[in-house]
Amino acid sequence: MKVIVTGGAGFIGSHLVEKLVKQGYIVYVFDNFFTGYLENLSNIMDSIELVKVDIREAEKVLEIIRKADIMFHLAAIPDHHSCEKNKDLAFEVNVLGTFKLFYYFNKYGSSKGYSSTSKRIVFSSTAHLYGNPEYIPIDEKHPVKIYNYYTLTKRLGEELAEFYNGLGTPVVILRFFNVYGPRQRIQFFIPSVICQALNKNTVHIWSDKPTRDFIYVEDAVEAMIRAMDTDYLGKPINIGSGVESQVGIIAKEIARHFNAEVISKNIKVTGPSRLKADISLARKVLGWNPRINLNEGLRLTVEWYKERGCEW
Numbered sequence: 001m002k003v004i005v006t007g008g009a010g011f012i013g014s015h016l017v018e019k020l021v022k023q024g025y026i027v028y029v030f031d032n033f034f035t036g037y038l039e040n041l042s043n044i045m046d047s048i049e050l051v052k053v054d055i056r057e058a059e060k061v062l063e064i065i066r067k068a069d070i071m072f073h074l075a076a077i078p079d080h081h082s083c084e085k086n087k088d089l090a091f092e093v094n095v096l097g098t099f100k101l102f103y104y105f106n107k108y109g110s111s112k113g114y115s116s117t118s119k120r121i122v123f124s125s126t127a128h129l130y131g132n133p134e135y136i137p138i139d140e141k142h143p144v145k146i147y148n149y150y151t152l153t154k155r156l157g158e159e160l161a162e163f164y165n166g167l168g169t170p171v172v173i174l175r176f177f178n179v180y181g182p183r184q185r186i187q188f189f190i191p192s193v194i195c196q197a198l199n200k201n202t203v204h205i206w207s208d209k210p211t212r213d214f215i216y217v218e219d220a221v222e223a224m225i226r227a228m229d230t231d232y233l234g235k236p237i238n239i240g241s242g243v244e245s246q247v248g249i250i251a252k253e254i255a256r257h258f259n260a261e262v263i264s265k266n267i268k269v270t271g272p273s274r275l276k277a278d279i280s281l282a283r284k285v286l287g288w289n290p291r292i293n294l295n296e297g298l299r300l301t302v303e304w305y306k307e308r309g310c311e312w
Contacts, residue, residue, distance in 0.1 A: 002026045004068045006055055006101065007075035008048075009036030011184045012124070012176075016072060016221045021047045023225075028064050030055065035078060040183055055097035058104055065101075066108045070228055073101060074124045076154075079187065080270060083150040094153035095160075098123075102160050106169040120170035122227045123161045125236060126154050127177040127213070127275060136244065137278035140175070140236050148270075158236065165234035172227040177240030177277050181217030181297065182304035190214070193251050194302055195310035197260035208248020208264040211274045213240040216297035219290040223282060232285035240277025241290050253295070257302045 003020055007013040008029030013036065020027050021044050029041065032054040041048065053061050055075050065071075076094050077083050083090035105121060130138050131145030146152050158173055165171040180190040189212070196203045223239045251262045282288050292300075 001069040002028070002067055004028045004030060004064065004071040006030045006071070006073050007036060008072075009033060009038060009040050009050075010074060010078070011040075011181075012179055012217060012220060013072075013074045014040035014183060015181070015217050016074070016224055017041065017048060018044055019221050019225060028068065030061065030075065032075075035185065037183075054093075055101055056092055058097070058100040062104060062108065065104050068105075069119055070122065071101065071105055071120075072122045072124070072224060073098065076124070076157075077150075080128075080148050080150040081187070083153065084148065087149050090149050090153050094150075095156045098157045098160050102164040102169070102171075106164050106167055120172065120228070120233075121161070121164070122172045122174065122224055123157065124224075125158050125161075125173055125175045126151070127175050127238065127240065127277065128271060129155055129158075129175065130272065130275070132272050133274060133276075136274060137242065137276045138238070139278040140238055140281055162234050170233045172230060172233060173236045174223060174227060174239050175236045176220060177213040177215055177238070177275060179217055179220045180214050181301050184217075184301075186310055189247060190250070190254070190298070190301060191305065191310075193254045194305045197255050197258040198305060198310060201258060201260045203251055203255050203260055203262045205247065205251050205262065205264050206267040206269050208246065208251065208262075210269055210272070211244045211246050211276065213243060213275045213277045214245055214250070214294055214297070215239060215241045215290055216292040216294075216300075219292055222291075223286060223288050226286040226288050230285050232281075237282050237285065238277045238279050239282055240275075240279055241294070242277055242279045243294065244274065244276035245294060250294070250298070253298060254302060257299075 009031040161171040
């Protein structure tokens, strides 16, 4: 099978590409290297077709889209701060770029203009759409709350996914909670704590009170692989660990690996105060369960950054 991974040089994307290559797929990586890194693919460069392209110009890669069986769509402006700094770019990439990919994948899916059942899209969305939750754990029936440009663009991406699923292109929507692991950019919580501990021996965090549901990247990738075969289409599926963890405790666990000190500034953080996924739907429709617990995932991530440093 021929598979496209948009954003395949990024954090989650590169791990997905590695696994697809190991399983024998023909993999096309689309990336403009705005947030992705060529180094992320260094171990598999000879086994993939790397296409430097911006998804806003998807018409440049129509021949690949025509022959692809699966498209994993991860390319995005991936965080709240970047979207707020450049709202036009966030909308163009996360919404217009997504529209173009879905439009062409649907249009060229078959000679009739609709995708065959073997072709599908797996769309990467976010649990931040739940906002401050009304109940815990959060299932997929929880109301969606649009509270910044990032969540606005991701919700519009989901609506495009639902629309094109209705037109005949099977689309699986995965709402990821807090994915972490090797190669994650240091702007995100866990690598930022690791790099502070590694470089300064002191960790400063805004607040130790919020909770998050952290899922190790290998488990997230396994969920995406299983989404290639599910019959559950056009509706979101939560991908998390199902465990609620306080960020202050996680910071102390990371700091312990470096004998570092953790200082909380007690500043109110942006985003939800609590997150915990109900993953019973993912268990049912994907046959998936996370396998790597938080302590093991943190150990693996810390070891990776210790070996490569924070300037990789």
